[in-house]
Amino acid sequence: MISLLVEQLEEATPPSIMLFFWLCALQIRGKSAVVIGRSKIVGSPMAELLKWNDATVTVCHSKTVNIQEITKNADIVVVAARQPEVSTCCSSAIVYP
Numbered sequence: 001m002i003s004l005l006v007e008q009l010e011e012a013t014p015p016s017i018m019l020f021f022w023l024c025a026l027q028i029r030g031k032s033a034v035v036i037g038r039s040k041i042v043g044s045p046m047a048e049l050l051k052w053n054d055a056t057v058t059v060c061h062s063k064t065v066n067i068q069e070i071t072k073n074a075d076i077v078v079v080a081a082r083q084p085e086v087s088t089c090c091s092s093a094i095v096y097p
Helices: 002-010 013-023 043-052 067-072 084-091
Strands: 032-036 056-060 076-079
Touching: 013 043, 032 043, 032 067, 043 056, 043 076, 056 067
Parallel strands: 032 056, 032 076
Antiparallel strands: none
16 A cells, blocks of 8 residues: 555656646747656656657667757756766756756
């Protein structure tokens, strides 16, 4: 029972991110989105939600070559990776308007 509850809480992350985007009035349709991480709990569901909202989605992971270049060209970047080196390698490419 507890493991089921924990699983349900973890699966709340992608919808919570989408709610955050909605509250910030972020237009997703037609945008280029990069999701860093491909886990069944956060990364993959996040990519699916972005696709269902008409974004063009690229999924990167620890074996992806040249993550910096990929994230530099993205309109939306969601980092859902467990390995800190994956998220830090793209941080210099992220530009805030």
